[in-house]
Amino acid sequence: MTRSCGLDFGTSNSTLGQTDARGHPVLVPLEADERTLPSVLFFNFEDDQLYYGRAAVAEYVSGADGRLMRSLKSVLGTALFADTTRVKKRRLGFGEIIGTYVGEIKRRAEAALGHELTSVVMGRPVHFVDDDPVADGDAQGQLEAAVRAQGFDEIAFQFEPIAAALDYERQVTGERIALIVDLGGGTSDFSLVRVSPDRAGRADRSDDILATAGVHIGGTDFDRLLAMSRVMPELGLGSRTLDGKRHLPVAPYVDLSTWHRINRLYDAKAQRDLRSTIREAQEAEKVKAFVALVEERLGHRLVGAVEEAKIALSDQEVVSFSFKVRDHSITTEMTSAQLADALAPSIGRLEGTIGETLRVAGIAAAQVDSLILTGGSTLVPAVAGRLSALFPEAEIVRTDVLGSVGLGLALEARRVFGP
Numbered sequence: 091m092t093r094s095c096g097l098d099f100g101t102s103n104s105t106l107g108q109t110d111a112r113g114h115p116v117l118v119p120l121e122a123d124e125r126t127l128p129s130v131l132f133f134n135f136e137d138d139q140l141y142y143g144r145a146a147v148a149e150y151v152s153g154a155d156g157r158l159m160r161s162l163k164s165v166l167g168t169a170l171f172a173d174t175t176r177v178k179k180r181r182l183g184f185g186e187i188i189g190t191y192v193g194e195i196k197r198r199a200e201a202a203l204g205h206e207l208t209s210v211v212m213g214r215p216v217h218f219v220d221d222d223p224v225a226d227g228d229a230q231g232q233l234e235a236a237v238r239a240q241g242f243d244e245i246a247f248q249f250e251p252i253a254a255a256l257d258y259e260r261q262v263t264g265e266r267i268a269l270i271v272d273l274g275g276g277t278s279d280f281s282l283v284r285v286s287p288d289r290a291g292r293a294d295r296s297d298d299i300l301a302t303a304g305v306h307i308g309g310t311d312f313d314r315l316l317a318m319s320r321v322m323p324e325l326g327l328g329s330r331t332l333d334g335k336r337h338l339p340v341a342p343y344v345d346l347s348t349w350h351r352i353n354r355l356y357d358a359k360a361q362r363d364l365r366s367t368i369r370e371a372q373e374a375e376k377v378k379a380f381v382a383l384v385e386e387r388l389g390h391r392l393v394g395a396v397e398e399a400k401i402a403l404s405d406q407e408v409v410s411f412s413f414k415v416r417d418h419s420i421t422t423e424m425t426s427a428q429l430a431d432a433l434a435p436s437i438g439r440l441e442g443t444i445g446e447t448l449r450v451a452g453i454a455a456a457q458v459d460s461l462i463l464t465g466g467s468t469l470v471p472a473v474a475g476r477l478s479a480l481f482p483e484a485e486i487v488r489t490d491v492l493g494s495v496g497l498g499l500a501l502e503a504r505r506v507f508g509p
């Protein structure tokens with residue numbers, strides 16, 4: 091039996107993979123028959139139970155009183171990691187919460203496999219934190235400590251885009267230069283890799299990794315940008331004070347649009363500050379709706395609705411958005427063009443990072459044979475269209491957008507720890 095595995099702890103979804111008797115990678119079901127487990131926890135204050143994944147989302151949407159935690163990977167290496175969050179009478183650190191989630195994945199996988207898992211290759215982004223090697227190292231250390239506390243004796247790391255390349259390499263028939271584009275929930279990573287069936291079995295592939303680069307932009311950032319451009323103005327963003335001399339503070343709107351910062355608004359002082367804003371605002375009714383939304387703790391649900399609209403815009407030109415808060419309804423229209431406009435600065439940063447990857451490798455865009463797209467954010471038309479335009483001659487390969495990294499990590503675990 092294989093006691094090693096590959097674990098892709100993602101900002102939005104997580105997977106765990108192993109290789110079978112033939113050496114082929116497979117993902118272990120983690121929630122009923124589903125191979126992915128959304129990276130979400132819900133502490134239910136009514137029944138004192140902790141829910142994970144889709145069950146956590148369902149409990150939250152049902153209106154149960156509790157605390158939703160999502161996008162936990164985004165706090166690694168940041169000042170937020172040192173914060174704690176209150177769960178009834180307890181205060182939990184983010185390391186403990188991440189460990190609890192990883193431990194649940196391990197427990198479910200072991201139950202499905204029928205044996206213990208002792209060794210793991212963890213996926214990691216090229217950069218947990220942009221332009222800060224110390225913080226980046228801290229992030230990996232924080233994740234390693236959280237994972238080791240769950241009973242893994244041996245832990246190795248591999249870049250997520252490299253893992254996606256290992257999965258892709260199983261289908262190639264000759265040598266190719268591939269650009270792996272991994273657009274996840276919290277980070278976007280790019281790797282230029284030489285792949286071929288002859289090289290697949292080599293223990294040392296360092297010479298085949300031509301360049302890697304990453305930037306801290308992902309799907310949750312796209313959700314935030316869409317929320318800020320289309321929804322937050324309906325709650326008072328951009329409006330002025332009564333004297334007309336200044337705009338209302340932007341920070342609360344940023345917090346409400348950012349998954350891992352929403353809980354900050356539920357603090358008693360933050361809510362007092364928000365209520366005082368009502369008296370200063372020209373558009374007081376909009377700010378009242380903002381305050382009501384925070385008082386009802388609907389922040390995560392609102393951003394979840396924005397995420398659903400973003401996904402719908404992948405194959406629709408127009409989406410009608412409506413979200414009810416007490417006696418107020420937040421309504422607006424979103425178009426694919428508006429989404430593209432909102433994401434334009436971030437897409438520009440993605441292009442710049444791709445350009446840097448090519449420059450470091452000394453490779454021209456025309457020399458890239460395959461463009462390997464993985465991660466849910468590659469489905470956003472504005473992103474996919476721009477990537478295709480940058481590499482018009484490359485073969486576009488769409489992988490299992492949520493599973494390819496986990497499959498590649500399973501292959502890496504077999505190489506590192508043996509069958």
